[in-house]
Amino acid sequence: MITKLVILDRDGTINHDSDEYVKTAQEWTPMPGALEAIARLNHAGWHVVVASNQSGLGRGLFDVAALNAMHAKMHKMLSAVGGRVDAVFFCPHSPDENCSCRKPASGLFEQIGERYGMDLKGVPAVGDHLRDLQAAIAVGCEPHLVMTGKGAQYKGQSNLPKDFPANTQAHLDLSAFVDWLLLKTQAAAKSSAKATQTSHSAGSSA
Ligand SMILES: [Mg+2]
Ligand SMILES: [Zn+2]
Numbered sequence: 157m158i159t160k161l162v163i164l165d166r167d168g169t170i171n172h173d174s175d176e177y178v179k180t181a182q183e184w185t186p187m188p189g190a191l192e193a194i195a196r197l198n199h200a201g202w203h204v205v206v207a208s209n210q211s212g213l214g215r216g217l218f219d220v221a222a223l224n225a226m227h228a229k230m231h232k233m234l235s236a237v238g239g240r241v242d243a244v245f246f247c248p249h250s251p252d253e254n255c256s257c258r259k260p261a262s263g264l265f266e267q268i269g270e271r272y273g274m275d276l277k278g279v280p281a282v283g284d285h286l287r288d289l290q291a292a293i294a295v296g297c298e299p300h301l302v303m304t305g306k307g308a309q310y311k312g313q314s315n316l317p318k319d320f321p322a323n324t325q326a327h328l329d330l331s332a333f334v335d336w337l338l339l340k341t342q343a344a345a346k347s348s349a350k351a352t353q354t355s356h357s358a359g360s361s362a
Contacts, residue, residue: 159274160203161204161274162202162203162281162282163207163282163297164281164282164283165207165285166206168285168306169284169302170194170206171185172185172186179212179218179222180222180225181229187304190330191234192237193329194241195237197337199238200338205242205243205244205268207265207281207291208264210247210248211248214248214249243271245271259285259287260286261291262291262294262295265294275296277297278297278298281300282301282327284305285306289301292321298323299320299325300324300333301326302329303326
């Protein structure tokens with residue numbers, strides 16, 4: 157049973173996105189600092205899984221073997237920097253198939269919850285597109301936008317468009333999200349240690 161889980165989108169969040177789709181392992185290239193950011197999460201005890209729309213499969217632009225090769229490259233490059241993604245959950249359908257797993261539908265997130273046997277309430281989920289966050293909040297995840305990939309258009313804006321979930325937090329990139337999460341969890345650990353200390357001293361003085 158795990159408790160520290162982060163769910164990441166893939167294209168535009170971990171690797172460079174392309175309007176022509178990422179179709180081969182060669183075209184799969186990580187964004188600066190993204191793999192190191194995942195490694196930092198792992199070292200702090202976080203499990204990381206990917207939830208990704210891969211409609212290029214349904215559109216016939218590449219096959220599952222090509223997708224596996226992309227992910228083999230990702231895993232290999234990650235392990236070279238000491239990082240690890242536990243699993244990649246992907247939707248292989250094209251939009252006109254009306255499946256229940258293509259984000260903004262929540263099917264991939266439900267699969268993740270089932271696999272880990274956990275309620276995803278409060279689990280941080282990160283993506284560069286509104287639909288990533290819509291899928292995330294449908295299962296109670298905490299929505300985080302990275303301003304890379306499709307999210308780059310929101311850089312420098314003081315407010316996100318109204319259709320974004322109200323509790324969306326925006327970060328420059330995946331590395332900035334990880335900075336934020338690790339700082340937050342360190343602060344929480346510190347304050348709970350302090351609370352324990354306080355109750356100890358209260359107990360001894362009684
Ligand atoms: Mg994306
Ligand atoms: Zn699907």
